[in-house]
Each structure stands twice: as structure tokens, then as C-alpha cells.
Amino acid sequence: MAAVPTPLVDIRDLTIRFTGERTVHAVNGVSLSLGEGEVLGLLGESGSGKSVTMRALMRLLPKRRSVISGSVHVAGQDVLAMDDATLSDFRGRTVSMIFQEPALALDPVYTIGRQISESVMRHEGASQRDATARALEMLELVRIPSAKRRLDAYPHEMSGGMRQRAMIALALACRPKILLADEPTTALDATVQIQILLLLRELQREMGMSVIFVTHDIGVAIEICDKVAVMYAGQIVETGTLGEIVRTPQHPYPRGLLASTVHGAARGARLETIPGTPPSLDKAPVACSFAPRCAFVQPRCTTAPPPLVHLGPGRDVRCVLAETPVPVN
Amino acid sequence: MSTIEPLEDLGGPAQPLLAVNSLTKHFPIGGGLFAEKKTVRAVDDVSFAVAKGETLGIVGESGCGKSTTARLLMHLMPRTSGEILFDGQVVGYSLSMREFRRGMQMVFQDSYASLNPRLTIEDSIAFGPKVHGVADKEARALARELMGKVGLRPEVFANRYPHEVSGGQRQRVNIARALALNPRLVILDEAVSALDKSVEAQVLNLLTDLKREFGLTYVFISHDLNVVRYISDRVLVMYLGQVVEVGPVDQVWEAPAHPYTRALLAAMPALDPDKRTETPPLSGDPPNPIDPPAGCRFHTRCSFAEEVCGRVGPALSPATPGDTAPDAHLAACHMVIPGSGHSRAPAATEVAA
Numbered sequence: 001m002a003a004v005p006t007p008l009v010d011i012r013d014l015t016i017r018f019t020g021e022r023t024v025h026a027v028n029g030v031s032l033s034l035g036e037g038e039v040l041g042l043l044g045e046s047g048s049g050k051s052v053t054m055r056a057l058m059r060l061l062p063k064r065r066s067v068i069s070g071s072v073h074v075a076g077q078d079v080l081a082m083d084d085a086t087l088s089d090f091r092g093r094t095v096s097m098i099f100q101e102p103a104l105a106l107d108p109v110y111t112i113g114r115q116i117s118e119s120v121m122r123h124e125g126a127s128q129r130d131a132t133a134r135a136l137e138m139l140e141l142v143r144i145p146s147a148k149r150r151l152d153a154y155p156h157e158m159s160g161g162m163r164q165r166a167m168i169a170l171a172l173a174c175r176p177k178i179l180l181a182d183e184p185t186t187a188l189d190a191t192v193q194i195q196i197l198l199l200l201r202e203l204q205r206e207m208g209m210s211v212i213f214v215t216h217d218i219g220v221a222i223e224i225c226d227k228v229a230v231m232y233a234g235q236i237v238e239t240g241t242l243g244e245i246v247r248t249p250q251h252p253y254p255r256g257l258l259a260s261t262v263h264g265a266a267r268g269a270r271l272e273t274i275p276g277t278p279p280s281l282d283k284a285p286v287a288c289s290f291a292p293r294c295a296f297v298q299p300r301c302t303t304a305p306p307p308l309v310h311l312g313p314g315r316d317v318r319c320v321l322a323e324t325p326v327p328v329n
Numbered sequence: 330m331s332t333i334e335p336l337e338d339l340g341g342p343a344q345p346l347l348a349v350n351s352l353t354k355h356f357p358i359g360g361g362l363f364a365e366k367k368t369v370r371a372v373d374d375v376s377f378a379v380a381k382g383e384t385l386g387i388v389g390e391s392g393c394g395k396s397t398t399a400r401l402l403m404h405l406m407p408r409t410s411g412e413i414l415f416d417g418q419v420v421g422y423s424l425s426m427r428e429f430r431r432g433m434q435m436v437f438q439d440s441y442a443s444l445n446p447r448l449t450i451e452d453s454i455a456f457g458p459k460v461h462g463v464a465d466k467e468a469r470a471l472a473r474e475l476m477g478k479v480g481l482r483p484e485v486f487a488n489r490y491p492h493e494v495s496g497g498q499r500q501r502v503n504i505a506r507a508l509a510l511n512p513r514l515v516i517l518d519e520a521v522s523a524l525d526k527s528v529e530a531q532v533l534n535l536l537t538d539l540k541r542e543f544g545l546t547y548v549f550i551s552h553d554l555n556v557v558r559y560i561s562d563r564v565l566v567m568y569l570g571q572v573v574e575v576g577p578v579d580q581v582w583e584a585p586a587h588p589y590t591r592a593l594l595a596a597m598p599a600l601d602p603d604k605r606t607e608t609p610p611l612s613g614d615p616p617n618p619i620d621p622p623a624g625c626r627f628h629t630r631c632s633f634a635e636e637v638c639g640r641v642g643p644a645l646s647p648a649t650p651g652d653t654a655p656d657a658h659l660a661a662c663h664m665v666i667p668g669s670g671h672s673r674a675p676a677a678t679e680v681a682a
Contacts, residue, residue, distance in 0.1 A: 216525065260529075
């Protein structure tokens with residue numbers, strides 16, 4: 001264990017509970033690590049805790065209503081212990097984030113050029129002139145046509161795909177080590193989505209940054225990720241390389257998800273489904289959260305938390321089934 | 330089973346259940362003190378037919394007019410021009426609006442916004458039949474029966490309010506409500522798009538079962554090509570308010586005739602890690618439906634565009650010249666029109682024979 005390099009992102013046993021009118025156990029013991037230049041897909045359905053985990057990485061959660069435990073280290077820094085000034089330096093410089101809806105993430109009253117140059121001036125102490133030059137360079141990098149003219153455009157003057165490119169330019173302006181992408185292509189049309197995915201793939205390769213890509217769409221994950229972590233009810237239920245998750249999933253949830261996809265299903269043939277709906281998360285889990293929907297449920301699944309079975313480097317499954325190797329058909 | 334009789338079949342199986350001719354909807358915008366008056370050509374000269382018992386899928390990107398088409402079909406907004414025939418009857422003349430609404434129902438994307446938050450699920454489903462003259466007691470019995478059909482146990486769900494159930498369950502309520510009037514045609518406008526994947530498969534299975542049980546006809550609108558392929562018999566592809574291609578779903582998937590359809594299919598994420606997409610099939614965003622390009626509306630993004638494409642709008646024509654079957658594979662592209670003047674068009678003499 002001596003020469004193992006510290007991962008760029010190291011999340012240990014992260015637990016997040018929202019309090020207030022009702023309590024939500026959004027994230028329940030998530031451990032995650034990400035190395036330099038890796039693209040990790042965080043795959044899960046709505047309410048599985050994937051976006052909350054991302055927001056915790058940047059400390060974007062509402063302070064008063066969230067109770068966070070566990071540890072989050074990014075590039076050697078303890079994120080949960082940062083004071084406000086350190087946090088401001090950290091956001092946008094070490095870690096940057098892009099969101100599903102660029103129209104809401106960009107400031108409507110400033111031009112795109114102004115928003116990018118402001119970030120460069122804040123983090124790098126650059127002059128207005130240099131920062132504007134960087135903004136232009138970034139818009140060209142994300143292939144916005146007639147970039148020079150677009151510097152003076154307001155977000156509402158751009159189409160959805162252009163806005164998403166502008167947001168990527170803003171996020172990458174200070175060359176962050178890590179980019180967090182929270183469903184950045186979900187609101188886009190199919191022909192635009194693939195353009196943005198390919199752009200992100202290319203930029204990641206060129207700039208060598210690490211990416212955590214949150215998505216509910218396995219097809220999108222396949223286009224961009226190297227590794228995948230599948231989340232369900234605030235826990236990571238399976239991790240592995242993209243190929244392992246797509247071809248030989250072990251946990252019944254990703255197995256069910258892949259089987260229920262309509263891609264390639266014969267017309268009129270019944271789709272395999274996962275019965276029931278995800279749990280409400282108003283209580284902390286004391287057993288396997290997937291057990292009520294699981295076709296392979298055993299008595300002990302409903303009484304104790306499932307074991308985390310380590311199958312190989314970066315390959316973990318949170319299920320009793322993984323204890324005895326099962327043939328995957 | 331129902332206390333409401335379905336509308337009688339008038340034209341027999343050969344007559345389309347729904348025939349749409351030159352449907353057009355223009356929204357005027359601007360025209361203020363200084364603003365120039367403009368027109369959004371949301372739906373522009375759209376014609377198609379839906380046969381009895383089939384599922385017609387409508388696909389296209391945002392702004393292509395698919396949801397406006399759905400709303401026009403339901404008569405939820407007045408159309409600029411065009412004709413809609415339901416089983417050969419003109420709505421508003423030989424078929425009253427009340428009768429028509431009974432024959433055609435719709436399920437929307439947002440399962441929450443489309444239910445009245447102050448009505449219990451049972452009340453919501455029973456509302457339509459009561460408006461159509463069914464007594465309260467029978468309407469409630471019908472509502473409970475339909476809840477069973479869509480997989481919601483009445484004893485658990487009847488007295489709940491929309492906010493107390495999950496998205497998938499709410500969409501089941503919307504489907505039950507649409508079926509309460511015993512319709513012949515159901516329009517599903519992105520009805521499964523907001524659902525999680527594991528729930529989406531459940532609802533698709535339900536729709537397949539209900540179609541068989543009640544002998545329904547579906548118009549299924551979605552941006553998800555995988556779902557459309559799975560559920561549809563025929564598919565209609567829209568681009569900027571116009572139909573660019575229509576045909577049996579397997580033919581369109583295996584041999585798309587319009588460059589836009591080809592791009593749309595190529596833009597689907599691969600499901601094989603070894604076969605990632607390498608080049609985007611199209612660049613740029615779909616243009617604005619306000620004052621769309623002249624000629625073929627796709628020519629500004631098409632890699633095959635030639636001079637004729639910017640000048641003349643191509644009519645929907647058989648993908649295989651001479652094919653005149655009612656469910657023929659058609660495309661609106663100069664490359665399939667013999668003698669259109671496009672260098673890739675088939676020679677005009679081929680069809681003369």
C-alpha cells in the first residue's frame with residue numbers, strides 16, 4: 001500500500017441528510033476515487049443522489065439544511081473544512097461544474113465574454129485585456145462560430161447548444177483539474193447532444209483533465225466514460241470499467257436497467273422491467289435499498305446492509321450475489 | 330366494461346381513423362410599436378393519415394412542430410388552415426366536438442401539471458365520464474376498474490392526491506383518465522419521456538397491453554428514437570414544421586431516405602463501448618422556425634444540398650419511385666424525386682415506364 005498515489009478526488013463514506021420539513025437521506029455512505037485524466041460516469045435515476053454528491057464536491061449544498069459527514073478530498077485539500085475564501089479560490093480553479101440548463105447557470109445580465117473574463121481575472125489576476133483574449137480563445141476552443149462577435153452576446157441571444165458551449169468555455173477558462181458535468185446534454189436535441197459529447201471528449205483529451213459525468217442515460221455514458229459508478233437510493237451499488245458495467249453487470253439493479261432498455265427490443269415483444277419504484281429515502285437504509293424490487297432477494301437482504309464485495313481493482317459490487325460468482329448470460 | 334359506448338366505426342377498416350390534410354399553424358409574433366411583424370411557421374402544410382389500430386410515431390427535435398400538431402389534432406387550439414377528418418367525419422360539422430373529444434384523448438408529458446391537484450385520483454378519472462352524463466356511482470366504479478387495468482390498486486390509490494404518488498404512478502393515472510371515455514384514438518405526447526428508465530419500460534408494456542385490450546389506435550410523439558422504434562408501426566419525421574419522411578418503421582430505420590432522418594439516427598448514442606460515435610452527423614443547432622429557410626428547410630445543414638434545394642421545396646415523394654401503397658415510404662427530398670434537378674436524383678425516365 002506504500003506507493004499508491006493519492007487520487008485526485010477521494011470521497012470516503014460521504015453521507016448527506018437534508019433536514020427541514022421532511023428529512024431526506026440523499027446520500028448514504030458513498031466512497032469514490034478519481035485519478036488524473038479519468039472520466040468517471042455517475043449513472044443513476046432521478047433521486048439516486050448523483051447530483052447531490054457532485055454538489056458536495058463543490059460545497060454547493062444549502063448550509064443550514066444539509067448535514068454532511070464523511071470526508072471529501074480534492075487534490076489533497078479537505079473540501080469540507082474549507083473556509084469561504086479558500087472555497088472561492090477552489091471553485092472554478094481546481095474544480096469546475098457545468099449544469100443541465102445553461103440558461104439558468106449563466107448570468108442573464110452580463111455578456112458571455114464578460115462572464116468568462118471575470119472568472120479569469122478573479123482566479124489568475126489577469127488584466128482585463130488578457131482576460132478578454134482568453135475568453136475569445138475559449139469560445140474558439142469550444143467551436144462557437146464567429147466567436148469574436150459572440151463575446152458581446154447575452155445568454156438569451158444564443159441557442160441551447162451554443163449556450164451549453166459557452167458554459168463549457170466558462171467552466172474551462174481557468175484550466176481546472178476536474179470538471180463536474182451534471183447531465184449537460186439532457187436538455188439538448190439529439191443532433192446537438194452528440195456534438196457536445198464529442199466536444200467534451202476531445203477537450204478532455206487535449207487538456208488532460210479529469211471528468212465526473214453525471215447522467216441517467218446509459219447511451220450517453222457509453223459515449224464518454226472510461227469508468228462507471230452506478231448509484232441507487234444514495235449508494236453506489238456497482239463500480240467498474242465501462243465495458244464491465246455494460247457487458248457483465250453483477251448487481252441486479254444495473255442488470256435490470258440494461259435488460260429493460262428498449263434499444264434493439266423487438267416491436268411488440270414485452271420489455272423486461274424492474275417492478276416497483278425507488279424508495280422514498282425518508283429513513284436511513286438499514287438493509288439493501290433495492291431488495292423490495294429485486295428478483296433475487298434473500299432473507300438476509302431485508303435485515304442487514306449488503307456487503308461491499310471487492311472483485312478486482314476498481315471493481316466493487318454492493319450485493320450478496322457477488323459473494324458467489326454468478327455466470328452472466 | 331364501460332358505461333360509455335365507444336363511437337361507432339363508420340368507414341370500415343380501410344378508411345383511416347384520422348386523416349390530416351394540409352394542416353397549418355402560424356403564430357404571429359412581434360408587431361409592436363417598433364418590432365417587425367414575424368411569423369412562426371410551427372406547422373406548415375402537414376398531411377398524414379393514421380390507420381385503424383396502428384401506432385404512428387412522430388419524431389423530431391424541439392421546435393419541429395410535433396407538439397403543436399398534437400394540440401391541433403385535439404382541437405386544443407385553432408388551426409390557421411387545413412382539414413382534420415376523424416373516421417371520415419369533419420369535426421364540428423358531421424361530428425360534434427363533444428363526440429369527437431370522446432373518441433380522441435391525449436396524455437401529456439408532465440404527469441403532475443396535467444392533473445388537478447385538488448381532485449383525488451378516483452375523482453380525476455371519474456370526472457370525464459360524469460361530464461358525459463354517467464351517474465356518480467357508476468363513474469366511480471368505472472374509475473376503480475380502470476385503476477386496476479393500469480396497475481394501480483384502487484384500495485390503495487383511489488383516495489390519494491396527485492402529489493402523493495410517484496411520477497410513474499401519476500402517468501398511469503393520466504392513462505386511465507384518457508381511457509375513461511372509451512376513446513378510439515389516444516395521442517401520447519412525450520408520455521414516457523419524463524419517467525426513469527426502469528419505470529419507462531413498465532409504462533410501455535402497459536400501453537402495449539391496453540392497446541390490445543381496448544383495440545386502440547395511438548399517435549405516439551417522442552424525441553426518443555429507441556422508444557418510437559419499439560412502439561410504432563409507422564413513423565413520421567418532422568423538421569421545422571414539415572414532414573420530411575414517413576413510412577413503416579423498419580423501412581425508415583434500415584433505409585432512411587432523407588438526410589435529416591439519417592443524421593437523427595446517426596446521432597443516437599451507441600450502446601456498444603467499442604462503437605463510439607466519432608464525428609457528429611450534423612453541425613449547428615436546428616434553425617429557428619421564425620422565417621425558416623426558403624426551399625427545402627433542411628438545405629442549410631445538409632451536406633448534399635445543391636442549387637435546386639435552396640430554391641424549390643421538395644414534395645413528399647415515394648422513396649422507391651412508383652410506390653403508391655397507402656403506407657408507402659415517402660421522403661421530401663430532391664434526391665428521391667425523379668428529374669428534380671439534383672445530381673443524385675433518379676433519372677426521370679425510370680418512372681415513366
